[in-house]
Amino acid sequence: xxxxxxxxxxxxxxxxxxxxxxxxxxxxxxxxxxxxxxxxxxxxxxxxxxxxxxxxxxxxxxxxxxxxxxxxxxxxxxxxxxxxxxxxxxxxxxxxxxxxxxxxxxxxxxxxxxxxxxxxxxxxxxxxxxxx
Amino acid sequence: xxxxxxxxxxxxxxxxxxxxxxxxxxxxxxxxxxxxxxxxxxxxxxxxxxxxxxxxxxxxxxxxxxxxxxxxxxxxxxxxxxxxxxxxxxxxxxxxxxxxxxxxxxxxxxxxxxxxxxxxxxxxxxxxxxxxxxxxxxxxxxxxxxxxxxxxxxxxxxxxxxxxxxxxxxxxxxxxxxxxxxxxxxxxxxxxxxxxxxxxxxxxxxxxxxxxxxxxxxxxxxxxxxxxxxxxxxxxxxxxxxxxxxxxxxxxxxxxxxxxxxxxxxxxxxxxxxxxxxxxxxxxxxxxxxxxxxxxxxxxxxxxxxxxxxxxxxxxxxxxxxxxxxxxxxxxxxxxxxxxxxxxxxxxxxxxxxxxxxxxxxxxxxxxxxxxxxxxxxxxxxxxxxxxxxxxxxxxxxxxxxxxxxxxxxxxxxxxxxxxxxxxxxxxxxxxxxxxxxxxxxxxxxxxxxxxxxxxxxxxxxxxxxxxxxxxxxxxxxxxxxxxxxxxxxxxxxxxxxxxxxxxxxxxxxx
Numbered sequence: 319x320x321x322x323x324x325x326x327x328x329x330x331x332x333x334x335x336x337x338x339x340x341x342x343x344x345x346x347x348x349x350x351x352x353x354x355x356x357x358x359x360x361x362x363x364x365x366x367x368x369x370x371x372x373x374x375x376x377x378x379x380x381x382x383x384x385x386x387x388x389x390x391x392x393x394x395x396x397x398x399x400x401x402x403x404x405x406x407x408x409x410x411x412x413x414x415x416x417x418x419x420x421x422x423x424x425x426x427x428x429x430x431x432x433x434x435x436x437x438x439x440x441x442x443x444x445x446x447x448x449x450x
Numbered sequence: 451x452x453x454x455x456x457x458x459x460x461x462x463x464x465x466x467x468x469x470x471x472x473x474x475x476x477x478x479x480x481x482x483x484x485x486x487x488x489x490x491x492x493x494x495x496x497x498x499x500x501x502x503x504x505x506x507x508x509x510x511x512x513x514x515x516x517x518x519x520x521x522x523x524x525x526x527x528x529x530x531x532x533x534x535x536x537x538x539x540x541x542x543x544x545x546x547x548x549x550x551x552x553x554x555x556x557x558x559x560x561x562x563x564x565x566x567x568x569x570x571x572x573x574x575x576x577x578x579x580x581x582x583x584x585x586x587x588x589x590x591x592x593x594x595x596x597x598x599x600x601x602x603x604x605x606x607x608x609x610x611x612x613x614x615x616x617x618x619x620x621x622x623x624x625x626x627x628x629x630x631x632x633x634x635x636x637x638x639x640x641x642x643x644x645x646x647x648x649x650x651x652x653x654x655x656x657x658x659x660x661x662x663x664x665x666x667x668x669x670x671x672x673x674x675x676x677x678x679x680x681x682x683x684x685x686x687x688x689x690x691x692x693x694x695x696x697x698x699x700x701x702x703x704x705x706x707x708x709x710x711x712x713x714x715x716x717x718x719x720x721x722x723x724x725x726x727x728x729x730x731x732x733x734x735x736x737x738x739x740x741x742x743x744x745x746x747x748x749x750x751x752x753x754x755x756x757x758x759x760x761x762x763x764x765x766x767x768x769x770x771x772x773x774x775x776x777x778x779x780x781x782x783x784x785x786x787x788x789x790x791x792x793x794x795x796x797x798x799x800x801x802x803x804x805x806x807x808x809x810x811x812x813x814x815x816x817x818x819x820x821x822x823x824x825x826x827x828x829x830x831x832x833x834x835x836x837x838x839x840x841x842x843x844x845x846x847x848x849x850x851x852x853x854x855x856x857x858x859x860x861x862x863x864x865x866x867x868x869x870x871x872x873x874x875x876x877x878x879x880x881x882x883x884x885x886x887x888x889x890x891x892x893x894x895x896x897x898x899x900x901x902x903x904x905x906x907x908x909x910x911x912x913x914x915x916x917x918x919x920x921x922x923x924x925x926x927x928x929x930x931x932x933x934x935x936x937x938x939x940x941x942x943x944x945x946x947x948x949x950x951x952x953x954x955x956x957x958x959x960x961x
Binding site: 426 | 742744746747750751752753754755757758761762777781821824827
């Protein structure tokens with residue numbers, strides 16, 4: 319088993335990556351931050367991440383497509399969906415397609431960290447500290 | 451007359467009930483009054499005068515003929531006397547009878563002449579009349595001379611012969627003149643008879659012409675206003691609420707209709723504005739998803755940045771801190787412009803007509819819907835021809851039209867669909883065209899005639915008001931433009947909004 323949990327974070331808003339990258343890193347995860355969904359997809363094809371955090375509404379590729387790609391690649395990877403506007407339809411679709419959880423904008427770094435902690439928990443990483 | 455008074459008084463009541471009778475209405479009423487009733491009255495008077503003239507004319511002509519007949523009889527009697535006299539004269543020469551009878555009958559002729567002198571003068575010239583009388587006198591005096599000679603026995607055969615020659619000459623002359631007179635008078639009477647035979651034909655022709663004129667005139671006076679009113683109502687039905695122009699030059703029965711229609715138009719206009727306003731708020735409602743998403747992004751950025759600052763405020767370098775503060779400011783700015791853009795559209799305002807850059811207006815409207823499109827997974831392609839002339843219109847209302855069309859297109863397409871928005875010069879010069887085309891479900895042909903009707907909707911209850919296209923149509927008509935529609939079921943729908951442009955390039959007034 320790996321030392322650290324590996325997380326891919328994708329949001330086309332640059333600031334999201336800029337702030338959340340360090341915020342997740344400092345609680346002991348390895349984070350790769352992407353703004354461009356296509357590059358992120360390439361990376362997903364290269365490497366199996368433990369957790370993928372993705373925004374749902376992005377220019378060309380949307381979060382559901384990322385989710386589908388990840389599902390194709392591995393059953394293990396947990397996908398957390400970030401959404402700007404949470405609708406029941408969207409939530410249902412995401413859950414049906416195998417998302418781990420959803421988190422609605424605006425949220426705090428702690429909100430995400432606790433969802434990640436839950437995901438880590440379900441992956442079997444017990445030792446994670448919720449907060450630095 | 452009572453009717454017209456009632457009409458007038460009901461009108462006054464009406465205007466009292468609505469003291470806010472506008473200037474147009476007052477101007478319409480201020481025109482000189484020339485009602486249809488008066489028209490018809492005048493026409494009847496004209497007809498009565500005409501028939502009276504015909505009757506009087508006929509009476510005069512018949513009277514003339516009567517006088518003519520009695521005069522012809524007189525001249526015939528005169529001719530008869532003269533001829534009789536000449537017969538006695540002949541008998542005298544042939545059988546040497548006496549001349550008393552001849553003298554007596556020329557006396558009768560003379561009396562007849564002097565009795566009818568006035569009538570004679572109207573037919574013959576004074577010279578001719580004098581000549582005639584002179585001939586008669588001469589003839590009579592010759593007869594008397596001859597009688598005297600006969601009584602005294604023949605003294606001078608030469609003198610007698612001379613008198614006889616002169617007598618024959620004057621007698622012949624007299625008969626000739628009288629016969630000519632009779633002939634002339636008979637001719638003139640025949641001419642009169644012919645005239646009176648023709649009078650009915652002339653009258654018929656005049657009445658026919660007059661009737662044709664009246665039909666033409668009345669139809670102009672009656673049918674034209676009706677046609678104009680029909681035209682106006684058709685125009686109103688299409689959503690053009692500009693006032694009805696004065697139908698006739700004068701104030702009449704139709705003025706009341708005009709004033710009433712104009713009043714109705716004012717109310718329709720104000721209702722339309724209310725409807726436009728309320729529908730706008732519905733449109734804003736449908737935009738919520740997009741706007742919420744759009745607004746949540748900067749809000750999220752601010753939240754994350756603020757939390758990052760809170761968590762790490764001790765360990766941050768000056769540069770990092772500065773970057774974060776700048777992010778905060780920029781994202782706050784971004785939120786402000788999103789809210790402003792929406793409020794700019796939603797704000798209740800008076801309808802203002804101003805010069806507008808249609809390209810900018812369309813882009814701003816598209817911006818409002820971009821996130822809605824993102825939410826629905828629809829791609830919006832925009833193509834705006836640069837350097838187009840400006841248009842004149844109400845910014846909010848026009849935005850509302852394009853918003854309606856784009857939101858409709860968004861409803862029509864599936865996920866992954868495509869909306870093309872295209873602004874260019876229209877085919878007809880002086881007009882700009884905005885096309886909103888989607889590759890969605892299309893519109894079934896059986897509902898095509900209804901889609902611009904108010905409250906017509908294909909969306910489920912509670913989803914659509916059925917006012918979007920109706921309101922849009924109203925707005926575009928008010929701007930002097932039109933909305934056209936091409937569609938094929940299952941393939942595409944293309945709405946084209948055509949608006950009149952002003953001949954000043956958009957960039958001209960920008961600075």
